[in-house]
């Protein structure tokens with residue numbers, strides 16, 4: 001038989017690709033309508049994903065840059081019950097700075113206390129920072145609403161008492177009727193068990209950042225803290241900024257190893273427990289959960305929108321296959337294999353999907369870049385920004401396009417449309433040539 | 439041995455409760471190189487018979503032997519290969535793939551056969567030349583007349599090198615001038631290639647060009663005779 005010159009099936013692919021591509025343009029209006037529907041669906045998904053990605057970035061920024069940082073080190077006992085004595089020695093700080101490149105570190109100390117003015121008093125959370133280092137790790141100190149940010153010694157009081165400056169949260173200022181220039185007395189239990197108390201001057205009020213600090217936060221110099229608390233052998237918290245955020249996990253591991261080395265060289269007391277390094281996801285699980293959830297929601301929304309848009313594709317291919325019943329009958333009669341016919345119909349769908357993906361990606365990326373990184377301005381309706389998941393957002397919707405999102409959205413569309421094309425393609429498999437040509 | 443032999447072919451169609459008998463007790467032998475017309479009134483079973491011979495439809499009973507193979511027992515995939523390599527088909531109309539040029543249409547069967555590109559291009563051009571379409575081979579079917587389209591179909595059927603060409607009313611959509619011209623071309627190529635042709639027709643002038651006329655009526659062969667073909671042979 002002459003089957004001897006039957007070549008590999010691959011040699012048929014070019015002609016099938018060629019016929020499939022030309023077939024799309026047999027009904028240009030129909031194809032363009034189909035492509036428009038799919039491309040619009042993709043544009044919507046891209047915009048939605050860009051909005052979510054923008055929000056996620058704002059959220060991560062809010063969660064990390066404003067106060068948390070990328071990584072934090074505490075001792076276990078501090079994590080478990082804010083044990084005042086569970087400090088890390090200052091020598092650790094210097095060692096970490098020497099040994100681990102590509103990070104900025106800021107030490108912090110905490111205590112709770114009672115704040116009083118002549119009229120009122122309330123419980124507060126004292127946070128002590130090193131402003132120079134803090135500025136390298138977070139933007140907390142930039143978030144001034146009123147006053148000027150100075151944390152050093154203030155002028156003595158009218159009565160001639162020495163005073164340090166304080167920076168406080170917005171809600172606290174409002175509740176205690178405080179403004180820059182006001183005086184405040186803090187009373188706490190110091191590390192040696194004595195009652196520490198001192199007079200302070202309010203230098204500045206911060207914008208709402210996180211609800212806790214907003215309601216109860218009092219910020220002072222580490223020097224002032226040490227004078228108040230008699231606690232100068234170490235710090236409670238080390239906030240860390242990682243210069244290359246993609247190395248977050250690697251840096252976290254390096255830090256872990258470094259701390260083990262330091263503990264071996266300079267052991268810590270038993271009671272405070274071991275040092276623990278946590279990243280921002282572990283520190284703000286709510287935010288991390290929401291990120292995961294918003295990714296899922298984006299996927300579900302994308303799936304629904306694209307599935308709806310691909311109904312057009314289903315209809316187009318059903319019509320195309322139906323119209324060409326006679327043609328397919330002839331092709332089968334002259335020796336075309338069913339699987340080649342099936343492949344041809346799937347290729348047509350693939351081409352429609354690819355053209356739609358290109359159009360959708362171009363259009364979607366165009367719209368996103370039109371709004372720019374600044375995003376959609378909502379300050380008209382929400383002048384104070386909005387509050388979501390315990391974080392306060394600025395009043396604009398940032399749009400951000402991640403290349404991976406573009407790719408994923410396109411792939412999702414191509415997969416869904418090919419699934420939608422299976423039914424029409426399947427009809428060609430069941431065609432009987434003699435009946436197809438009647 | 440005959441190229442094609444049919445033994446007791448019968449075909450019944452079931453339409454709900456009623457059974458239509460399209461063919462019954464067909465015995466027929468066709469030798470290599472014959473040029474046969476299948477004639478008979480509408481509904482007499484011509485298409486049904488050609489479809490069975492071409493392996494496009496299975497008979498309800500009987501055997502079809504083509505070139506020594508009983509095609510009624512072949513599986514779908516083998517049957518498809520059998521059509522691809524042994525048979526040529528020409529249908530009444532819309533034979534061609536609309537998005538391919540005449541040349542590409544003729545090449546298509548040979549692509550499926552897996553012939554090398556150069557070989558099939560050369561053969562396609564040669565056969566288009568033989569049917570007088572060398573000037574228009576890059577046109578798509580929509581830019582060709584009905585007669586030209588049928589001639590492309592003839593070139594496509596023959597270029598693939600089949601043993602037997604089956605043509606179901608190839609001239610039904612043509613005026614009588616084009617119809618007889620197509621028949622002349624088919625006959626000339628059949629002679630030249632020694633290819634066997636079976637074609638069905640209603641047209642008196644077309645059947646006059648056959649060398650053998652098989653007449654069907656109500657699914658039975660009622661007449662089978664060899665005749666003197668009337669052809670206007672053109673000098674090749």
Ligand SMILES: Nc1ncnc2c1ncn2[C@@H]1O[C@H](COP(=O)(O)OP(=O)(O)OP(=O)(O)O)[C@@H](O)[C@H]1O
Pocket residue numbers: 451452453458459460478479480481482483484485486487
């Ligand atoms: N798929 C089918 N289902 C039911 N009946 C059928 C089918 N195909 C053919 N028939 C019947 O079989 C008989 C023969 O039909 P066939 O098409 O072979 O005739 P024909 O000679 O080709 O007619 P025409 O000259 O009109 O093309 C007719 O009575 C027809 O109605």
Ligand SMILES: [Mg+2]
Pocket residue numbers: 484485486606
């Ligand atoms: Mg018929």
